[in-house]
Amino acid sequence: MAEEQADPLAAWTARLLGLGTGISPEDADAFVRDLYAHAQSDLDEERAEADFVREE
Template structure:
């Protein structure tokens, strides 16, 4: 996962070089974990529906 964070941080910095590495990495990290949390919720809902 850390490789993906670095890859997307580098891509973001290419688009917004003035952002700074720390801010870009924080944004990418927050975005990744928010997306993972949403995906986990969807999986949990689907499992609950299957059990019913």
């Protein structure tokens, strides 16, 4: 049976927490997930625009 894949964002959350004190693990996790979602949305928009330009 294949091993379960680890959460790829967990490493980024750990890195953020390692930068210093003052942020809770929950807030760090929420920040990383929100940042990832926004970055993914931006990439999706760029891809859609590039596809549109290619089709013209």
